[in-house]
Amino acid sequence: DSGVTQTPKHLITATGQRVTLRCSPRSGDLSVYWYQQSLDQGLQFLIQYYNGEERAKGNILERFSAQQFPDLHSELNLSSLELGDSALYFCASSVGGGGLTDTQYFGPGTRLTVL
């Protein structure tokens, strides 16, 4: 158990819908990272927040947005969903804000299926 929690575990929805994925980092970690893992694209970095502020942006679509709240939990919002958005979405956290400077601890993931 990494100490990072993600809800829900599974999500099945229809095209055009909007969903929110939630992540609670390990106690004491200030950074939260979001990743998308699909069979054809592999593990893609989406975005990183550090202590409430956006720190780095990766291959995040404009239909997706994220935020980190004062209690450091984070939400990833996916809207106008398409079939191709079906994937595993992972959240990770780390103590510092330097990306790979320290270990990233991964949550169990949310499996999103868009029908």
Added chain:
Amino acid sequence: SQQGEEDPQALSIQEGENATMNCSYKTSINNLQWYRQNSGRGLVHLILIRSNEREKHSGRLRVTLDTSKKSSSLLITASRAADTASYFCATDAGTGGFKTIFGAGTRLFVKA
């Protein structure tokens, strides 16, 4: 294209044998990490190697980094069936970048 690319894509060995996986990247980095993922589960950090380091050990794991060749290797010695998993290298974007870029991974099968 991705910063980190693992080679081989898949590797099948017998228990007790050593497994070597390679990672190549394109631009300069500050740090490189190796992660392991059991099927459908979250990634688990294995080892971090910084750009000024050449080799690190952790238990049965040995990681090397050759910045001149922009490559790293992960060696698992005396493999066990429980080592069956996918292994990913992750790099940052070097010069002030914080993006974490994962390779496509190597799927390791260790037969008992």
